[in-house]
Amino acid sequence: MLTSQELTDAYERFDDDRIIRIATFESKSLREIAVPILENEIKTRNLPKELLEWIKLERHFFKGSELGMLKGRIRNSTCSNCAAKRKPIMGFHIHHCSVWNFPKEMKVLLCENCGKKLRNKNYKIAATLGWASKTGFLQVPYYFISELIDSFKFEKISNQIIEDFIFENTGLLRQQGIDKMEKIIQQYNSNQMHAQKPEIPSMVDFI
Numbered sequence: 001m002l003t004s005q006e007l008t009d010a011y012e013r014f015d016d017d018r019i020i021r022i023a024t025f026e027s028k029s030l031r032e033i034a035v036p037i038l039e040n041e042i043k044t045r046n047l048p049k050e051l052l053e054w055i056k057l058e059r060h061f062f063k064g065s066e067l068g069m070l071k072g073r074i075r076n077s078t079c080s081n082c083a084a085k086r087k088p089i090m091g092f093h094i095h096h097c098s099v100w101n102f103p104k105e106m107k108v109l110l111c112e113n114c115g116k117k118l119r120n121k122n123y124k125i126a127a128t129l130g131w132a133s134k135t136g137f138l139q140v141p142y143y144f145i146s147e148l149i150d151s152f153k154f155e156k157i158s159n160q161i162i163e164d165f166i167f168e169n170t171g172l173l174r175q176q177g178i179d180k181m182e183k184i185i186q187q188y189n190s191n192q193m194h195a196q197k198p199e200i201p202s203m204v205d206f207i
Contacts, residue, residue: 004033011041023051028058028170035059058171071162073178079111080186087112091161094122095147106192107161109185123147
C-alpha cells in the first residue's frame with residue numbers, strides 16, 4: 001500500500017486527462033488519504049472547479065437509514081421498461097452465453113415481470129444459439145446450472161445489485177436529487193444494455 005508521499009509523487013506524474021478521469025470516475029473508490037492529494041492536484045493545475053464539487057458528491061455516501069430509505073424508494077419506483085408500478089423493482093443479473101450477444105452480462109433494475117421476461121428471453125437464446133461456439137457443449141450446460149444455483153439466492157443478488165447501483169451513482173443521486181432517481185435508473189439500464197459509460201456524469205441532463 002502506497003504511502004501519502006508515494007501517492008503524491010504518483011499523482012504529480014499523471015497528466016491532466018488522467019487526473020480528470022480519476023476525479024470523474026474513480027474518486028468514490030479512493031482511499032481517504034488520496035482524496036486531498038487529488039484535490040490539491042486539481043487546484044494546482046487550475047483544472048475545472050466542478051471536479052472538486054463532483055468529488056464531494058461522489059464521496060457523500062448513502063448509509064444507514066438514508067440508504068434503507070433510498071432502497072425502498074427504488075423498489076417502489078416506476079419500471080423504466082413498462083412504465084408501471086404493478087411489481088416492485090428488483091436487480092437482475094442477466095448473463096449471455098451466445099457468441100452473438102453483447103454485452104456478455106448486465107445488471108439492470110426492472111420490475112419483476114420485465115426482469116423475468118428479459119431473463120427468459122436470454123434462456124431461449126442460450127438454448128438455441130449457445131451451442132454455436134466451439135465450447136458451446138460446455139458453456140450451455142454450465143450456464144443453466146449457474147442460473148439454477150443463482151435462483152436460490154435471487155433476493156440476496158437483487159439487493160446487492162440495488163446497493164451497487166446506489167454506490168456507482170452516488171454523485172448523480174446527490175447532484176440531481178432523489179426526485180430524479182427514475183431518470184437515473186433509466187439511464188443506468190440503458191448503459192448496461194449497450195455497454196456504455198457516460199463520459200462526464202455530472203453533465204447528464206435529467207431535466
